[in-house]
Amino acid sequence: MKKRLEGKTVVLCVCGGIAAYKSVEVLRLLQKQGAEVRVIMTQGVQEFVGSLTFQALSGQPVFTSLFEKSDSAAMRHIDWAREADAVIVAPATANIIGKLANGIADDAMTTFMMAVRAPVLLCPSMNTHMYESRAVQRNIDILESDGCHVVEPGTGELACGETGAGRFPEPWIIVDRLLSFLTPKDFSGKKILVTAGPTQEPIDPVRFITNPSSGKMGFEIARMAEYRGAEVTLVSGPVTLYEPLNVTCIRTQTTHEMEQAVLSRFNGMDVVIKSAAVADYRVDNPSAHKIKKDSDQLVLTLVKNTDILKELGKAKTRQVLVGFAAETRDLVENAQKKVREKNLDMIVANIVGEKTSGFGIDTNIVKFLYKDGRREDLPSMLKEDVAMLLLDRVKELLPTAKRSGGQ
Ligand code: PMT
Numbered sequence: 001m002k003k004r005l006e007g008k009t010v011v012l013c014v015c016g017g018i019a020a021y022k023s024v025e026v027l028r029l030l031q032k033q034g035a036e037v038r039v040i041m042t043q044g045v046q047e048f049v050g051s052l053t054f055q056a057l058s059g060q061p062v063f064t065s066l067f068e069k070s071d072s073a074a075m076r077h078i079d080w081a082r083e084a085d086a087v088i089v090a091p092a093t094a095n096i097i098g099k100l101a102n103g104i105a106d107d108a109m110t111t112f113m114m115a116v117r118a119p120v121l122l123c124p125s126m127n128t129h130m131y132e133s134r135a136v137q138r139n140i141d142i143l144e145s146d147g148c149h150v151v152e153p154g155t156g157e158l159a160c161g162e163t164g165a166g167r168f169p170e171p172w173i174i175v176d177r178l179l180s181f182l183t184p185k186d187f188s189g190k191k192i193l194v195t196a197g198p199t200q201e202p203i204d205p206v207r208f209i210t211n212p213s214s215g216k217m218g219f220e221i222a223r224m225a226e227y228r229g230a231e232v233t234l235v236s237g238p239v240t241l242y243e244p245l246n247v248t249c250i251r252t253q254t255t256h257e258m259e260q261a262v263l264s265r266f267n268g269m270d271v272v273i274k275s276a277a278v279a280d281y282r283v284d285n286p287s288a289h290k291i292k293k294d295s296d297q298l299v300l301t302l303v304k305n306t307d308i309l310k311e312l313g314k315a316k317t318r319q320v321l322v323g324f325a326a327e328t329r330d331l332v333e334n335a336q337k338k339v340r341e342k343n344l345d346m347i348v349a350n351i352v353g354e355k356t357s358g359f360g361i362d363t364n365i366v367k368f369l370y371k372d373g374r375r376e377d378l379p380s381m382l383k384e385d386v387a388m389l390l391l392d393r394v395k396e397l398l399p400t401a402k403r404s405g406g407q
Pocket residue numbers: 196197212213214215216217218255274275276277278279280305306307308309310322323324325326327338350352358359360361364
């Protein structure tokens with residue numbers, strides 16, 4: 001797994017609330033991303049979770065009081081504020097939100113928060129009526145205009161028995177939003193459409209023709225583009241992945257559905273990246289009912305689907321158009337042919353069916369081929385790293401950017 005927080009110090013502020021135990025999972029996920037995590041707890045939260053849990057897991061003393069006896073604790077609120085690369089307040093209670101919005105600094109956490117200059121991610125978590133109260137909403141608005149990034153609470157059944165907004169967000173959502181928040185927004189103002197996953201062509205109501213694409217490659221491109229500030233639309237075939245946050249996701253099944261979803265949105269886009277593994281053929285006249293196994297042979301007639309990418313290549317005006325090429329042999333020759341025939345700006349060529357490249361796995365071995373003949377050969381990389389590098393190259397191809405890159 002790529003560690004996107006390697007070398008970073010994240011201070012996790014845990015406030016008094018029944019959801020505080022979930023902050024332990026946030027801590028673990030931050031560590032998995034390579035972060036050094038330091039924990040500050042309010043007095044109140046220690047009634048819910050002991051500081052020893054956080055101390056043992058973070059491997060650091062937990063900061064709970066301004067008046068600890070040890071010398072090293074004397075200026076800890078200032079030292080930690082200086083050393084923090086990012087701060088997460090989770091759960092953020094109505095009380096801490098009120099104090100932070102109004103400049104109150106009367107304990108370890110609030111004095112630290114007053115001194116900190118690093119980006120702050122706030123995760124409000126409380127009873128629905130408290131969350132929706134004018135005071136809390138007003139204070140959240142103040143903190144947002146002060147530069148804090150607020151993660152919307154989840155909606156559902158709360159510990160108090162009521163149902164509504166106020167749930168502690170899933171820990172992976174908090175970490176994902178931090179990663180997005182910390183990524184420079186060099187695609188801001190750009191609209192990117194990404195396709196992902198396979199398409200399915202029905203044979204009858206219970207059977208279809210498809211391929212092993214998991215959607216991982218395309219979902220990583222969409223996720224990284226969102227991190228970099230793009231307005232992202234993800235048109236996906238049937239996959240079982242979590243939808244990337246803050247991305248418009250459109251689910252399709254057949255090539256025809258994907259074609260309609262993509263072509264109807266093409267005009268408004270700055271960039272289109274087609275990583276979907278689209279079925280080239282569909283069954284002519286699929287059966288309306290389940291086909292019975294009455295005969296020894298079953299002959300299906302397949303008819304050609306529209307080549308969506310080729311249609312985009314014809315319609316292209318200012319858009320940067322990126323295709324993928326999945327090949328089992330003659331990778332470069334076949335990919336070069338696709339660049340020419342589909343009028344692409346670049347193509348990502350990958351050999352499929354290898355141990356560390358292709359369908360279903362987290363890594364890929366790709367080559368970037370450009371329409372001017374340049375080529376970059378890359379080693380086995382995580383798909384999220386391929387996605388980041390691809391976006392770097394796409395940025396260089398955008399009309400306003402100075403052209404360079406490649407080898
Ligand atoms: O989803 P994963 O499990 O992570 O796997 C990733 C991947 C292997 C699917 C991905 O890296 C990849 O190679 N995607 C392209 C697969 C493919 O369909 O390649 P192709 O060479 O058949 O098609 C060339 C290009 O034309 C592709 O951009 C494809 O989206 C597009 N195409 C193809 C046929 C068609 N009818 N319409 C299209 O738009």
